[in-house]
Amino acid sequence: KLGQKSDLRARRIITTSTFATKAQTVKKTVQAGVAAGKESFSALQEERREQAERSVLISCPPNINQKKFLDYISKHGHIENHFFYQSYGIYAVVEFSTKECISALKANCTIPNVQHEAAVPFKSRLLSLKWTGQGSQSNASNTLKFQKHLPIPINELTQHLCKQESIDQQLQCLTDLYQLTDENISLRFLVCSLLRDIAAAYFPECIIRPFGSTINSFGKLGCDLDMFLDLDGISGLNQRKGSGLSLEYQVKQGTSERTVTQSILSVIGECVDQFGPGCVGVQKILNARCPLVRFAHQPSGFQCDLTANNRVAMKSSELLFVYGKLDARVRHLVFAIRCWARVHSITSSIPGAWITNFSLTVLVLFFLQRRTQPLLPTLDQLRDLADPSDQCIIEGNDCTIVSDLSKIKLQKNSDTLEKLLQEFFEFYGNFAFSSTSINIRKGKEQNKPESTPLHIQNPFETGLNVSKNVNSTQLERFVALCRESAWFLEQKEVHKRSAGQSADVIPPWGLAALLLPSVAQSAGVKGRRKKKHQPASERIRSLLESIKSNSGGAGVKQNAV
Numbered sequence: 001k002l003g004q005k006s007d008l009r010a011r012r013i014i015t016t017s018t019f020a021t022k023a024q025t026v027k028k029t030v031q032a033g034v035a036a037g038k039e040s041f042s043a044l045q046e047e048r049r050e051q052a053e054r055s056v057l058i059s060c061p062p063n064i065n066q067k068k069f070l071d072y073i074s075k076h077g078h079i080e081n082h083f084f085y086q087s088y089g090i091y092a093v094v095e096f097s098t099k100e101c102i103s104a105l106k107a108n109c110t111i112p113n114v115q116h117e118a119a120v121p122f123k124s125r126l127l128s129l130k131w132t133g134q135g136s137q138s139n140a141s142n143t144l145k146f147q148k149h150l151p152i153p154i155n156e157l158t159q160h161l162c163k164q165e166s167i168d169q170q171l172q173c174l175t176d177l178y179q180l181t182d183e184n185i186s187l188r189f190l191v192c193s194l195l196r197d198i199a200a201a202y203f204p205e206c207i208i209r210p211f212g213s214t215i216n217s218f219g220k221l222g223c224d225l226d227m228f229l230d231l232d233g234i235s236g237l238n239q240r241k242g243s244g245l246s247l248e249y250q251v252k253q254g255t256s257e258r259t260v261t262q263s264i265l266s267v268i269g270e271c272v273d274q275f276g277p278g279c280v281g282v283q284k285i286l287n288a289r290c291p292l293v294r295f296a297h298q299p300s301g302f303q304c305d306l307t308a309n310n311r312v313a314m315k316s317s318e319l320l321f322v323y324g325k326l327d328a329r330v331r332h333l334v335f336a337i338r339c340w341a342r343v344h345s346i347t348s349s350i351p352g353a354w355i356t357n358f359s360l361t362v363l364v365l366f367f368l369q370r371r372t373q374p375l376l377p378t379l380d381q382l383r384d385l386a387d388p389s390d391q392c393i394i395e396g397n398d399c400t401i402v403s404d405l406s407k408i409k410l411q412k413n414s415d416t417l418e419k420l421l422q423e424f425f426e427f428y429g430n431f432a433f434s435s436t437s438i439n440i441r442k443g444k445e446q447n448k449p450e451s452t453p454l455h456i457q458n459p460f461e462t463g464l465n466v467s468k469n470v471n472s473t474q475l476e477r478f479v480a481l482c483r484e485s486a487w488f489l490e491q492k493e494v495h496k497r498s499a500g501q502s503a504d505v506i507p508p509w510g511l512a513a514l515l516l517p518s519v520a521q522s523a524g525v526k527g528r529r530k531k532k533h534q535p536a537s538e539r540i541r542s543l544l545e546s547i548k549s550n551s552g553g554a555g556v557k558q559n560a561v
């Protein structure tokens with residue numbers, strides 16, 4: 001057992017030291033990468049993390065004026081970047097040029113005097129700017145421009161989609177409107193960095209890293225913030241040899257990695273709950289397969305999931321990022337399918353037996369690998385192209401993928417997004433889910449190793465099923481909706497925007513029509529809304545009639561999501 005443990009450690013060391021070397025060359029790599037048009041994933045993450053450490057989050061009074069704000073804050077140091085947003089008040093993210101500026105700023109901050117209650121004197125980088133004396137009376141014209149951190153409502157989205165010229169443009173437009181903005185990603189890294197300050201009370205060398213849709217390039221505005229507490233930097237790897245003596249820390253020991261992770265998350269969760277400014281509704285979900293602490297970070301509006309010891313998930317985020325980078329069509333198709341699944345209640349924000357966004361993304365990747373001219377390489381191909389320095393073994397799983405994307409030679413595939421969308425629905429409308437497993441490592445259907453309704457092999461932990469939670473009802477709903485959507489797109493009149501309509505009242509067509517609740521009703525797919533009792537054929541006919549008709553009065557009418 002001891003042998004196994006040290007073996008495990010050795011495997012970890014491989015990843016950690018790779019990361020440490022990368023961290024030292026971050027700036028150079030980013031610059032070289034940007035110049036060559038290929039930014040390395042870990043270099044990008046390191047750059048964002050370093051920016052976040054030089055940033056503060058400031059709650060501003062309602063009548064703040066940008067000039068006054070910047071004049072006051074920049075007294076403490078040079079401001080590299082800043083932006084404002086609204087979330088129960090006005091907030092500003094300020095990135096200074098150095099960390100020392102933050103020390104100067106903090107030296108001027110006071111712990112507030114709260115009436116009737118007592119304050120926990122924790123000096124975080126979440127600050128409140130207050131008027132003192134005369135300033136508050138100033139009727140400064142508010143010239144602030146606010147960054148949007150939430151997606152536009154579905155009815156506004158469909159209006160935008162209807163105004164496009166082709167289905168391909170509609171998919172691109174959807175991505176543009178839904179994807180995370182640069183500022184939103186900065187705010188996500190800042191929230192991780194603020195939490196790190198709390199965890200650092202116990203583990204000064206720890207890092208809190210975002211993963212999942214924040215960094216995999218498929219994130220939609222408003223998506224949750226997945227984070228993990230990375231303690232690998234603490235291992236103490238550089239022992240001096242030769243003296244015949246060595247020192248090590250005395251430590252408490254747990255019965256397994258899992259129990260250690262649980263106790264660390266329990267304590268950090270407690271700290272977040274008791275001392276974390278702006279952190280509310282803290283729940284410790286320590287008995288889950290992947291123990292986590294869930295809470296809302298009010299100032300940013302993010303729903304946060306903090307895990308620990310979750311390096312594999314980080315690697316699968318990198319894998320998705322790489323696939324998203326290889327061809328622009330990948331992200332457009334994923335955004336469209338995720339949106340389609342959400343409006344028809346195939347996915348849900350509540351955990352349960354539904355298909356998740358992660359599973360859906362893997363389904364899209366697999367479909368793209370299975371084209372006659374594969375649009376994407378298999379995971380085994382990405383591993384085979386890797387340099388020795390890319391090698392990454394995590395807890396016995398080979399997570400190696402190539403980091404230099406210029407080494408990947410893609411096949412010629414000129415399918416339009418319209419074609420890919422239609423054929424995605426046909427592919428999964430007729431897929432042998434009962435006998436076959438989806439496997440992006442091999443890029444081929446495999447025999448199912450277990451009898452769960454939907455089997456999608458986890459790319460790196462190959463013994464796991466990504467969609468183990470999905471029950472047969474949910475899979476059937478997905479298949480029915482795929483069939484209905486494929487059939488729907490076969491109707492040629494759906495593909496064209498009606499001519500002669502005024503810009504504001506274009507009947508839904510193409511992707512916008514696919515997002516109408518009637519598509520799901522035709523498929524007999526029960527959402528959480530009441531299903532209309534009307535024969536399917538009639539509903540389909542009336543839907544088509546409404547699309548064919550050029551009356552223009554219908555406009556876009558949809559349920560909010």
Ligand code: CTP
Pocket residue numbers: 211212213214216219220223224226313314316317356357358458465466467
């Ligand atoms: N993950 C995994 N296996 C699962 C579920 C999740 O490996 N069965 C990993 C994936 O790397 C995923 C990350 O955990 O990206 C976060 O999970 P989740 O929040 O469910 O998915 P996201 O990709 O972040 O998508 P969303 O926008 O729905 O949050």
Ligand code: MG
Pocket residue numbers: 212213214223224225226
């Ligand atoms: Mg997520």
